[in-house]
Amino acid sequence: MVILVVDDHAIIRVGLEYYIGKILPEVKVIPCETFPAALEALTKYEVNVVVLDIVMPGAGNTQMVSRIRKIRPDARILIYSGLEENLYALPYIKAGADGFLSKNDPYTEFGVAIKTVLDRGKYISRKIQQLMLFKFSDQGSSSMENPLQTLSRIEQEVLKLLIEGKRMKDIAAMLNLKQTTISTHKKNIFDKFGVTNVSELISNLQDFKYLLLI
Structure with a gap:
């Protein structure tokens, strides 16, 4: 099993590689510093999960999800970002990502998220679940519209x-x-x-x- 960690901050890549190795010792972790490097790695390895930051060299927008899918249609995609969760989570989930996790959350929550997407599930934080419920309710849809x-x-x-x-x-x-x-x-x-x-x-x-x- 292969997990691709795509982030331009070395401390994040090293930290995630260590933590993934601790909770999933059988997994091979491949770190990438830029999105173009990630695309190249996707062509070389049978990647099961992509852990993807969305602000880094070579990154673009939600189209990154479709570009990954074009190379590895079955790969699971977990967005791991420091940007505002309430602004960015739903657009990326809608674009086809399998989960969105804030970098402000503890590593234990990352463990929950990575295992969820590996099990073919969708990871959405409690905060975003509440946002979705409120957004699509008759009473709250207009006030929560982004x-x-x-x-x-x-x-x-x-x-x-x-x-x-x-x-x-x-x-x-x-x-x-x-x-x-x-x-x-x-x-x-x-x-x-x-x-x-x-x-x-x-x-x-x-x-x-x-x-x-x-």
């Missing part, structure tokens, strides 16, 4: 450029659209986030430089 998930692809592009400080006419030129069209997208973005200017938008976003990961 505005990032409501943005169209062009709105995501406009949002990214707004945060980078680009002017409206520059955004229009970069996206090859009319300035009036960009103004409409900007208004839609502000409405979805409940803000009136870019400063408010930025202040409402946690880890905004990673927005397009989802």
Whole structure:
């Protein structure tokens, strides 16, 4: 059995390799520092589980899941990230990951997660289970909606450029659209986030430089 640990922090790779060896001594652990290195390893080894960080060199967005599946359709994928669980877990689960675990959780919880996905189950923390229940309830669905998930692809592009400080006419030129069209997208973005200017938008976003990961 082979587990691929993909993380750009050496201390995480070493720690996980040690812990996995302790709870699953029969498993071979292959550490990778970048996502391209992970893709290469997937072509060389019969990988059973991929433990994947989502912010590292070569990483992109939820499409990483499909790229892994293209090489190893049967591999289990456990996202192991320090990003906000309530923002990123559901998009990655929806994209096909088999679990999402926060790096803020203790290693004992990692043990539960890795064994769950190895047993062909889905690992979702209690926090995300509660979020899902609340999100899909009639009473709570509107209040828990993640505005990032409501943005169209062009709105995501406009949002990214707004945060980078680009002017409206520059955004229009970069996206090859009319300035009036960009103004409409900007208004839609502000409405979805409940803000009136870019400063408010930025202040409402946690880890905004990673927005397009989802």
